[in-house]
Amino acid sequence: MRNRILSYSVFVCLLVFSCKESSPSSNESLLALLPILGSSANATLCPKSSTLPPDIFLANTVVSASANISGFSDPTKAINGVCGVGELAGSLDVYALEKTGVGATMVLSWGGKTVKNVADDDFIVYDNSFRISDDSNTYAMDPSVIQVSLDGTKYCGFNPSYTAGNINLISSWTRFGGLRPVYFNMTTNLLTNEDLFIEKGSRFFLGGGDAFNLDDLDENDPNDVSCDTAAVTDIKANGFKYIKITSASAVDNPNTPGQKFPWPPGSFNGSDIDGVVAREVQ
Known part of the structure; x- marks a missing residue:
């Protein structure tokens, strides 16, 4: 009976949870999803305050957002605080992007402040990925393309690359x-801004999420149609004010001309944005 059940794809949809479907390829995929039923509920208690902590440099302004995913269409969820629930579950406190079209992109800022280029990583983007097998490198993911801008017009990115193979x-x-x-959870797992940038190894950080270093900006990113060498040089020297987050499924994949980046199976919308934290602002 167990093997028969595990031969089917499993959908986990908690109330208005942003659903991700497990792969039928392994028993571990299903078993790892089950804890969501318990731990995801904890995210509904976060954040416990409408006042953002001044020592956490969160993006606090929605510049543009037009996605309309049922249950996840409030863009303020991307700026109201980070509410992660750990390795085996995804947060409910997110703003979901579309997979394609204008709704696949949102732009955030720090309310006029500038994110500085300091030593090592400069900001972290938080989504709601979770592990789907005993292989700690295999996750239900929502890949997003990240671009930054100082003037709100010229957006420069990091030349992301996908290697064909296991998409998870x-x-x-x-x-x-x-x-x-x-x-990182601003109710149940409080960390300092400094803590968030402590790398544990393999680009995993103490508070989770994906970190970016402005020194890695690449003026040769083929998707940065508005960017040029001067803009990259300016951002590296002076920092940025705006961050653009786009579901990878809406962005051209340079390695496969005419095609977008692939999208992991089982994610029924685009990227789920929980927040962005800068290392230092001015």
Whole structure:
């Protein structure tokens, strides 16, 4: 009986949970999804305050957002605080992007402040990825393409790359957001801004999420149609004010001309944005 049940894809949809479907390829995929039924509910208690902590440099302004995913259409969920629930579950406190079209993109800012280029990583993007097998590198992910801008017009990115193979392996995706789970929770797992940038190894951070270093901006990113060498140089020297987050499924894949980046099976919308934290602002 157990094997018969496990031969089918399993859908986990908690109330208005942003559903991700498990792969039927392994028993572990199903078993790892089951804890969501318990731990995801904890995210509904977060954040416990409408006042953002001043020592956590969260993006706090929605510049543009037009997605309309049922149950996840409130863009303020992307700026009201980070509410991760760990390795085996995804947060409910997110704003969901579409897979394609204008609704696949949102732009956030720090209310006029500038995110500085400091030593090492400069900001972290939080989504709601979670592990789907005993292989700690295999996740239900929502890959997103990240671009930044100083003037709100010229957006420059990190030239993300997808390597064909197991689409749920983090190692298949380079320089994307939406890959790693989120451990930082502003109600149940408080961390300092400094703590969030402590790397535990393999680009996993103490609070989770995906970190980016402005020194890695690439003026040769083929998707940065508005970017040029001068803009990249300016951002590296002076920082940025705006961050654009786009579901990877809406972005051209340079390795496969005429096609978008692939989308992991079982994610029924685009990227789920829980927040963005800068290392230092001015």
